[in-house]
Structures are given as structure tokens and as C-alpha cells.
Amino acid sequence: QSALTQPASVSGSPGQSITISCTGTSSDVGAFNHVSWYQHHPGKAPKLMIYDVSSRPSGVSYRFSGSKSGNTASLTIYGLQAEDEANYYCSSYTTRYTYVFGSGTKVTVL
Amino acid sequence: QVQVVQSGAELKKPGASVKVSCTASGYSFTNYYIHWVRQAPGQGLEWMAIIDPTGAVTKSAQKFQGRITMTSNTFTNTVYMELSSLTPADTAVYFCVREVPHTRYFDSWGQGNLVTVSS
Numbered sequence: 001q002s003a004l005t006q007p008a009s010v011s012g013s014p015g016q017s018i019t020i021s022c023t024g025t026s027s028d029v030g031a032f033n034h035v036s037w038y039q040h041h042p043g044k045a046p047k048l049m050i051y052d053v054s055s056r057p058s059g060v061s062y063r064f065s066g067s068k069s070g071n072t073a074s075l076t077i078y079g080l081q082a083e084d085e086a087n088y089y090c091s092s093y094t095t096r097y098t099y100v101f102g103s104g105t106k107v108t109v110l
Numbered sequence: 111q112v113q114v115v116q117s118g119a120e121l122k123k124p125g126a127s128v129k130v131s132c133t134a135s136g137y138s139f140t141n142y143y144i145h146w147v148r149q150a151p152g153q154g155l156e157w158m159a160i161i162d163p164t165g166a167v168t169k170s171a172q173k174f175q176g177r178i179t180m181t182s183n184t185f186t187n188t189v190y191m192e193l194s195s196l197t198p199a200d201t202a203v204y205f206c207v208r209e210v211p212h213t214r215y216f217d218s219w220g221q222g223n224l225v226t227v228s229s
Contacts, residue, residue, distance in 0.1 A: 034214035045219035089155050093214040104154035
């Protein structure tokens with residue numbers, strides 16, 4: 001199972017919006033609405049930010065929004081803040097009853 | 111408070127096995143699945159395997175089949191993952207991760223433990 005494809009890096013200035021894409025296949029992202037997103041600050045445990053494509057867990061800022069079209073899911077961060085600087089990973093359930101992560105995107109706040 | 115606490119760092123030689131543990135507290139242990147996810151240095155996250163702590167279900171990614179074994183102890187609320195035939199490519203931080211059954215996402219992560227494979 002190959003990793004889902006994400007851009008290696010995305011950057012933006014404080015207050016701007018950025019979007020991270022996550023491209024898979026009809027066997028994973030396109031097959032189910034089971035796409036989730038995780039924020040990972042190096043050295044810490046990853047944190048769930050979005051599940052089921054667009055749902056936010058309790059406690060996660062409304063500035064984080066998820067969507068999906070076909071085999072590509074997206075995470076948008078509105079009103080970028082310094083604390084949003086981290087690595088972000090998407091994840092999808094697959095038709096083989098397994099899971100696959102994205103290649104990861106480093107978000108830099110300029 | 112939900113906690114998933116993992117065992118400490120390990121240093122192993124190529125060809126050896128490593129057994130890492132994950133102890134849960136603050137929730138009903140048998141009501142959640144546990145996954146293992148790893149991150150090699152400078153690399154992304156990689157899903158390895160899932161276990162239902164009751165022992166009813168286990169599944170692993172194809173690349174680990176044949177050399178990964180997962181067990182659980184419901185008396186100590188602990189899940190174990192043993193990886194055999196280690197190579198330097200297995201050097202990584204291994205995370206123990208919780209899933210509410212059938213929700214297909216990971217809502218709580220352990221702190222991770224570093225396994226280093228080196229001669």
C-alpha cells in the first residue's frame with residue numbers, strides 16, 4: 001500500500017488560509033468517508049484534527065476544516081497562527097481493511 | 111483521564127526481535143482497538159497493525175506479515191507488539207494508538223518509544 005500523496009510543504013503568513021491536499025485512489029480515499037487528519041509537532045504525540053472527512057473533535061479550533069472530492073481530500077487552515085506550524089498527515093481506511101497515511105506536509109508560518 | 115503509556119526506548123541488533131508494550135488507563139480497555147504506527151527518522155507515519163484487545167481481531171499491513179505478533183493482557187490493560195528479524199530500516203519511533211471500534215480514526219496516541227536497530 002503506497003502512502004497517500006501530500007505536498008511536502010505549504011507556507012503562509014499569519015492570518016492567511018492554506019490548504020493541504022491528500023491524494024489517494026479509489027481503494028482508499030475515494031472508497032470511504034473515513035479520512036482523518038493529524039497534527040504532529042516533532043517529539044510529541046500526533047493529535048487528531050479532523051475525522052470522517054470533515055468532522056472536528058471537541059476542542060479542535062473551527063479554523064480547521066476538511067473536505068473531499070473523488071480520490072482527493074483536503075485540509076484547510078483558516079486564519080493561520082504561529083501555533084499551527086507543524087507536520088500534518090492524512091489517513092484513510094482502505095478496501096483491504098487496513099489503513100494508510102499520507103506522506104506528510106510541513107506547514108510553515110512565515 | 112485517558113492515557114496510553116508505552117514502554118521505554120530499545121536498542122537491538124540486526125536479526126533480533128523487539129517487544130514493545132502499551133498500557134491503557136482511564137477507559138475501558140476492551141472497548142477500544144489498538145493500532146501500532148511507526149515513524150522512521152525523517153520519514154512520515156506508517157500504519158503497521160491493529161488488535162482488538164479481546165484478541166478477537168488482529169490485522170497487519172502486508173509488509174509486516176510474518177514478522178509481527180500482537181498480544182494483549184486484559185488483566186493489566188496492556189497490549190504487546192513484537193517485531194522480529196529486525197533490520198536498521200526498522201529503526202523508528204513506535205506509537206500505540208487508540209480507535210473507537212469501526213470509527214476508522216485514531217483518537218488518542220501514546221508518547222511513542224524509540225527502537226534503534228544497530229550493530
